[in-house]
Amino acid sequence: MKNLKISTRQVTLVDQVEEKLLDFFQNNDLHPGDSIPKEQELAVALGVARSVLREALSRLRMLGLIETRPRRGMILCEPSILGSMKKVINPRILGEETLCNILGFRVALEMGICGLIFQNLTQKHLDELEDIVTRGVVFENNEYTPVSEYEFHAKLYEITGNKSIMEFQEIIHPVSNFVKNKFKDFIEPVNKELAQQGRVVTHKDLLDYLKKRDRDGFRKAMESHFIPYNRLFTSIINGSQEIEPNS
Amino acid sequence: MKNLKISTRQVTLVDQVEEKLLDFFQNNDLHPGDSIPKEQELAVALGVARSVLREALSRLRMLGLIETRPRRGMILCEPSILGSMKKVINPRILGEETLCNILGFRVALEMGICGLIFQNLTQKHLDELEDIVTRGVVFENNEYTPVSEYEFHAKLYEITGNKSIMEFQEIIHPVSNFVKNKFKDFIEPVNKELAQQGRVVTHKDLLDYLKKRDRDGFRKAMESHFIPYNRLFTSIINGSQEIEPNS
DNA sequence: TTTGTTATATTTGTCAGACAAATCATACAC
DNA sequence: GTGTATGATTTGTCTGACAAATATAACAAA
Missing domain, CATH: 1.10.10.10 (Winged helix-like DNA-binding domain superfamily/Winged helix DNA-binding domain)
Structure with missing residues (x-):
């Protein structure tokens, strides 16, 4: 009893x-x-x-x-599906694993919209992306300023024309920034390492693939763009409390 | 005032x-x-x-x-990020466009996890998928029973090892079923058409690509697997109130 | 008859107080 | 020192009340 x-x-x-x-x-x-x-x-x-x-x-x-x-x-009323998520997605409250899962979610989704992007891509989109890339400021280690980083990826989501996906991007954004900042010491060395190997993918590179309508090239470039995060995920999932720059 | x-x-x-x-x-x-x-x-x-x-x-x-x-x-407490979504995702309340956006979200995500799947794939996963495919019942028009359809895709999500992604799959599932059922008259003819052209992709085909570790093949097969949905989305977004079987 | 004004009634938002059930803390008995 | 009983505290629930807003009805005027 x-x-x-x-x-x-x-x-x-x-x-x-x-x-x-x-x-x-x-x-x-x-x-x-x-x-x-x-x-x-x-x-x-x-x-x-x-x-x-x-x-x-x-x-x-x-x-x-x-x-x-x-x-x-x-x-x-018809509720906003993701509206309630906004309230609980407080990076300071969520645990490390959850934060990484969310970021992993975002990376997966962004890989997944590649098809949609090419399906809907117009010249207008390319012009807008061009503008964002031109205005964007990039540091030597392939880190963008938060604003240009956000603008570029937000535009990619926008091209899908799927409001739920766009809403998701908006909600996820602060989490991305938080995680990026929290694990700065892990991500930056990876970027430097990639830069030394000439494997860096910039926003401009991504845009070029879009212009060439090169789907596979774009997809592979996106994958490379996310390498630092994937390294981070495996690092954290493997349970090493202390995160080492080199896995 | x-x-x-x-x-x-x-x-x-x-x-x-x-x-x-x-x-x-x-x-x-x-x-x-x-x-x-x-x-x-x-x-x-x-x-x-x-x-x-x-x-x-x-x-x-x-x-x-x-x-x-x-x-x-x-x-x-640390909240379940997607927990509150469960309550508002009531297919009967949500509008047609929202439902399609959610399903589009799911398709994009499932395309996006291809990379993660190959990254984590083990022999055990392959065996489990094999079991699901073997037990699965498929009708002549490439429609699976809801159970085998769910089991197969749920296992794919599971392989990613990302709890947030798995949780999402669980929540989205009833929406998928609802939309599939609601637009049955649109989806079934598309499947038949694809079958006549020999472009059908079965779960077994997908599993074979996984076994061969053929990433690109798997991805393309997944894309084909989702063709009916993509047709549906464009149909609905184009605003034709009456949905025609052939776009 | 139609239109504009006023008064009433209704419904939500907010407040205040009360009690029951559960359980933590203390005191007490052994 | 340990087990038990009593009291105190906190949440969950109920009841009743009032203010603000506004729909409805009644009424007056053109």
């Missing part, structure tokens, strides 16, 4: 009400714009106090699932 | 308190495991009623940012 008690996590009334509300939306086939019964009715229907119901509603409101205007009632 | 009033969206006290709490965590450099002041203290410190504070806390609790056990107080 006691073991059971320990294993059961506290499921509060609010949690149950939240779930019941989600079920309610689904079972009644509600669509964005449809209105929702008022608080008192819901509270009575669910057999809970208004305060409990309001806590559950507050959660859904934060997710963007419902919107309420005083006196006019509540309506169901 | 009135225009201002119209443009300002309702920002409730709860919204402000939620933000202040997030700021509080950040400014005080709190890490997972650190404890948080009790409700009364926070309410007094923020100058709001306990009910308002509790609504804000309830939101953060849902996100997995904090955990509270009665009497023992609240502690900061």
